[in-house]
Amino acid sequence: MDKKIELVEVHRGKHGLNRCLRALGVSKGTWHRHQCRPAVPAADEKLKAEVLSVVREHPAYGYRRIQVELRERTGERVNHKRLRRLLGTWDLALPRKVARPWPSGVRQILRTGRGKLDLVQGREMEPLEALSTDFTEIRYAGGTKKAHLMAMVDVGSAWVPGWAVGSSADRSLALRCWETVKEALAHVGRGTEGVIVHHDHDAVYTSYDWLQTLLIRDRARVSYAERGARDNPWIESLWGHFKVENGSLLSEAATLEELEWVIDRQMLYYNQERRHSGLGYRAPMAYLEDEGIHPKVLVEIGPRSGSVLGAQVPSVLLSSLLVVYLWRRTSPRKQPTGKYMK
Incomplete structure (x- = not known):
């Protein structure tokens, strides 16, 4: 590029600036940037010669490999920030283009169902009908x-039936949280069949393990927030209150085990004692009891119409497509017979 700029300077008086730039394939912005570039220190000029030597031998090297090569050749440790800046100044930075991975079968189904993925927004949810996570x-x-915390909050009552804490926000943490939710639902006489689990498009929530567990094994239903946090206000509200009100307690925990103990204690307080304005200043457990949801009554009367096992919500096609896709993916394929066998 420097040689092209030099040619522009030599011939611009005779042929004009724009014509020279077009002939050499140089944009006017690049030319102006070179005109305003400060003088290069002698140390950088010396380094440039070494960098050009590395680039000629290894044209596919980025700044990390160039840095190692320079250290072995010259014994000088060049700061990576300085090297990246100089590569950009000398127009030697590699234009990286990372190809996007092909979308999984699950994501292709979600793409075709766009606009019908959210089973919660705009509906009046009964207690224990939908969980936000x-x-x-x-x-x-x-x-x-x-650390990372995952919890599920009931859209209709603000009750948090389960949560889990771990060092990473991965599938194992999500499935551990789901197991605690199932145990809590069993304690109030409910199963998971028909329960809507509402979340975003995180890779964990579109993974095969997660969907197979919820849809096929536990016969729950999945719902996706199509606009991210804006379509998942219930869990965002929980995080806002929980982290602000317990910030000092969480920060004082010295180990992950202590942190889990603090979170367990404060979640119990959230469920059993903390008054919620949206529930008429009642705690979630008190609200559920006022709604007639406790083990004895549920065993005797069963689910009410409009509850989890009652009326069905619209857009059941999405869950059906996901179930069929996951079943086909996991079912054993027939072995070839006859002339196709080898």
């Missing part, structure tokens, strides 16, 4: 360490 990051040990 997501991950959040928790800082502890004075803010020097971090």
